[in-house]
Amino acid sequence: MTAIPAHADLVDEKIIFRYYIAALAFLTISMVAGLMVALQLVHWNPFGGVELLSPGRWRMIHTNAIAYGFLANAFLGTLHWAVPRLTFHPVASRALSWFIFYAWQVIVLSTAVGIVVGPSLQDQPWLLDLAKRWRLPMNLGAQGLEWGETPFWIDPVALLGLALVAINFMVPIGRSKGPMYVTLWYFMAAFVWTFLTYAMGNLLPEYAVGGTSAGAIGGLFIHDLVGLFVTPLGWGLMYYFVPILLKKPIWSHGLSLVGFWGLAFFYPLQGIHHFLYTPIPMFLQYGAVISTIAVELVVATVVINFFGTLGSRGYDQFFNNLPIRYFYTGMVFYFITCFQCALQVTLTFQKLIHFTDWVVGHAHLVMFGVFSLWLFGIMTYLFPRLLGKPWYSRKLCEYHYWLSAGGLFVMFIDLTLAGVFQGYYWASLQQWDVSTNGSQPFWITRVFAGLAMFGGLLCFLYNLWMTIRSAEERVPEAGTAPGGASVLPSPA
Amino acid sequence: MFESKSGIFFIAGIGFFLLAFLGNGVVPMIMYKDRVEQTAEQVVNKRVMAQFRDLAERYPESFKEAFGEPTEEACAEALRLGRQVYVGEGCWHCHSQFVRPVSNESRRWGPVAKTTEYDNELQRPVLFGTRRVGPDLSREGGRRGNDWHAVHFHRPKDVQVDSPMPAYPWFFEGSPDRPNRRGIAIITYVQWLGSWLPSYPYYEELAEVQDD
Numbered sequence: 001m002t003a004i005p006a007h008a009d010l011v012d013e014k015i016i017f018r019y020y021i022a023a024l025a026f027l028t029i030s031m032v033a034g035l036m037v038a039l040q041l042v043h044w045n046p047f048g049g050v051e052l053l054s055p056g057r058w059r060m061i062h063t064n065a066i067a068y069g070f071l072a073n074a075f076l077g078t079l080h081w082a083v084p085r086l087t088f089h090p091v092a093s094r095a096l097s098w099f100i101f102y103a104w105q106v107i108v109l110s111t112a113v114g115i116v117v118g119p120s121l122q123d124q125p126w127l128l129d130l131a132k133r134w135r136l137p138m139n140l141g142a143q144g145l146e147w148g149e150t151p152f153w154i155d156p157v158a159l160l161g162l163a164l165v166a167i168n169f170m171v172p173i174g175r176s177k178g179p180m181y182v183t184l185w186y187f188m189a190a191f192v193w194t195f196l197t198y199a200m201g202n203l204l205p206e207y208a209v210g211g212t213s214a215g216a217i218g219g220l221f222i223h224d225l226v227g228l229f230v231t232p233l234g235w236g237l238m239y240y241f242v243p244i245l246l247k248k249p250i251w252s253h254g255l256s257l258v259g260f261w262g263l264a265f266f267y268p269l270q271g272i273h274h275f276l277y278t279p280i281p282m283f284l285q286y287g288a289v290i291s292t293i294a295v296e297l298v299v300a301t302v303v304i305n306f307f308g309t310l311g312s313r314g315y316d317q318f319f320n321n322l323p324i325r326y327f328y329t330g331m332v333f334y335f336i337t338c339f340q341c342a343l344q345v346t347l348t349f350q351k352l353i354h355f356t357d358w359v360v361g362h363a364h365l366v367m368f369g370v371f372s373l374w375l376f377g378i379m380t381y382l383f384p385r386l387l388g389k390p391w392y393s394r395k396l397c398e399y400h401y402w403l404s405a406g407g408l409f410v411m412f413i414d415l416t417l418a419g420v421f422q423g424y425y426w427a428s429l430q431q432w433d434v435s436t437n438g439s440q441p442f443w444i445t446r447v448f449a450g451l452a453m454f455g456g457l458l459c460f461l462y463n464l465w466m467t468i469r470s471a472e473e474r475v476p477e478a479g480t481a482p483g484g485a486s487v488l489p490s491p492a
Numbered sequence: 493m494f495e496s497k498s499g500i501f502f503i504a505g506i507g508f509f510l511l512a513f514l515g516n517g518v519v520p521m522i523m524y525k526d527r528v529e530q531t532a533e534q535v536v537n538k539r540v541m542a543q544f545r546d547l548a549e550r551y552p553e554s555f556k557e558a559f560g561e562p563t564e565e566a567c568a569e570a571l572r573l574g575r576q577v578y579v580g581e582g583c584w585h586c587h588s589q590f591v592r593p594v595s596n597e598s599r600r601w602g603p604v605a606k607t608t609e610y611d612n613e614l615q616r617p618v619l620f621g622t623r624r625v626g627p628d629l630s631r632e633g634g635r636r637g638n639d640w641h642a643v644h645f646h647r648p649k650d651v652q653v654d655s656p657m658p659a660y661p662w663f664f665e666g667s668p669d670r671p672n673r674r675g676i677a678i679i680t681y682v683q684w685l686g687s688w689l690p691s692y693p694y695y696e697e698l699a700e701v702q703d704d
């Protein structure tokens with residue numbers, strides 16, 4: 001084998017840093033938006049009646065900033081670290097990387113501006129004319145599909161951006177020789193899936209298909225966005241970082257294979273489970289239910305594999321290795337999420353919990369409890385390497401962890417319970433306000449849980465700021481061994 | 493194959509995606525391919541026209557400024573704009589538009605949703621919704637008067653003291669009796685919901701609307 005290229009030739013550390021800063025900025029925006037919506041529900045919204053701060057619009061900012069602003073940016077940053085180090089080849093073009101970086105920020109920001117300002121400018125004769133002539137849903141603001149709200153005038157640009165991302169990372173993967181490591185299976189599939197999913201969800205239901213079939217595709221879209229974009233990137237990164245941090249290989253290669261192929265096969269088949277009991281044909285709904293339960297079995301194998309990797313060192317690692325603690329907390333939450341999935345997808349549960357806060361609890365558990373915690377763990381591990389100095393305060397890192405994980409856990413339990421109450425209030429045909437008033441204790445708790453999570457983020461940001469400012473010089477050469485062992489001792 | 497680049501690219505990446513798309517997307521498309529999507533003009537009916545005229549009589553100046561005369565074309569235009577407001581303001585994140593066959597929903601809101609109800613331009617993308625903070629709206633038309641809606645949108649707490657629904661004063665020029673274009677459009681849209689069913693509103697029949 002040829003010599004291993006130097007880290008600096010492979011990895012552009014600056015772009016990773018920028019991606020992380022952008023990600024954290026959008027996370028802050030998203031959490032503020034989430035808090036605003038939460039405050040609206042408990043009658044404490046300080047901005048009631050202000051058009052540009054309308055909770056309806058900001059709810060869409062909340063979800064879109066998370067998906068495209070926080071998760072996508074944080075993933076892209078981390079990919080710039082992981083892919084070159086795994087393949088021993090730099091990305092296709094650094095210039096392209098920077099172009100994508102700026103283009104992506106423009107896309108996310110204009111989505112946000114579109115969602116907030118669009119509806120105020122909506123009433124334009126030419127728009128109504130277009131809508132009438134072509135019978136198209138021409139909205140300057142959000143479009144009516146969850147996570148596909150991206151205004152129509154941004155969709156093509158976003159799609160082009162995703163294609164460039166795929167090319168930029170597929171080139172080093174294509175150039176690499178020898179067997180591909182598990183992480184790269186997930187990444188490769190994710191690049192293809194993300195592009196296809198985005199194209200499907202943002203074009204078909206708006207332009208080509210109408211009515212109930214569009215509902216089926218909409219379900220497929222929201223589902224695939226989580227399952228085929230966020231999930232494979234997240235698991236791919238776990239397969240990469242966990243062995244590095246534990247300094248040992250993944251427990252079972254066979255289980256890795258089962259996990260990947262099981263996910264690839266069963267995950268996309270579940271889209272319709274978001275719209276059970278709709279007019280979508282019942283046999284299709286049953287199909288989605290069955291594959292959802294199947295994927296739960298697959299997930300169990302993946303989680304077993306990772307706990308096998310952890311082996312008997314769990315206790316020690318949990319307390320002394322913060323990134324590992326983030327990762328495994330996320331995996332436990334992942335297991336709970338998927339277990340919950342297998343239950344809530346059954347028609348019996350659906351009767352009760354569909355449309356309630358149960359689902360919102362589930363969404364936060366997976367998006368925050370799993371993927372955000374993983375990304376926090378990765379950032380906790382990488383920031384000292386990118387900056388060449390240790391964290392300003394280990395204690396603040398701990399606060400970040402406990403406030404995030406603790407806040408999320410409270411929010412999850414709280415919303416799950418709220419969902420059960422709401423379901424029974426509705427089914428028992430009580431007046432509607434009985435359900436909204438009965439939800440108040442839960443909604444108030446959610447505000448405080450959210451504040452805890454937000455507090456965690458503030459600790460992290462302050463810690464980062466102080467780390468950047470701290471005078472300490474570059475400690476031992478950051479990351480010289482691509483794809484291999486960690487360089488700095490675990491941040492004990 | 494299971495670990496090779498082409499295997500993962502073609503089988504997992506493209507193949508499985510397309511398989512799922514076939515199963516979950518193309519099958520319903522084929523099943524419903526004979527359905528013709530109706531335009532906004534085609535879904536204007538005499539019930540929503542009655543409401544539209546009521547708006548014109550109730551708020552003559554505002555209405556004239558916004559839509560001129562209460563013609564059917566103007567009504568279709570209001571429906572289109574109303575749907576855009578509904579989407580842009582995120583109403584669909586708090587209100588669903590389908591009644592399920594379970595949990596007593598048909599007793600609360602009316603007939604269970606049918607595919608045929610969604611074959612029109614105003615349901616593109618379909619507005620099933622995924623969350624109910626407020627009630628389902630697919631049978632909302634005719635349940636409340638136009639003036640009730642005006643006051644409610646202007647400040648929900650004025651009619652429902654403990655309502656967590658946000659206020660939408662920008663649908664009005666200052667007060668609830670002066671709705672602007674967006675205000676009239678969203679009220680028309682809401683009154684249209686469910687107007688295609690045999691009974692309008694689902695609860696009490698309005699004599700005047702029936703006679704129209």
Ligand code: HEM
Binds near residue numbers: 446
């Ligand atoms: C400050 C902390 C947060 C608060 C107070 C908060 C609050 C909320 C609220 C009020 C909603 C609307 C729920 C409804 O319609 O009833 C919501 C939805 C959502 N939030 Fe958050 N959120 C927070 C953080 C996050 C984070 C960090 C993520 C992702 C990483 C996230 C992901 C989501 C998702 C995916 C939904 C949509 C749920 C659905 O439609 O089922 N939230 N959040």
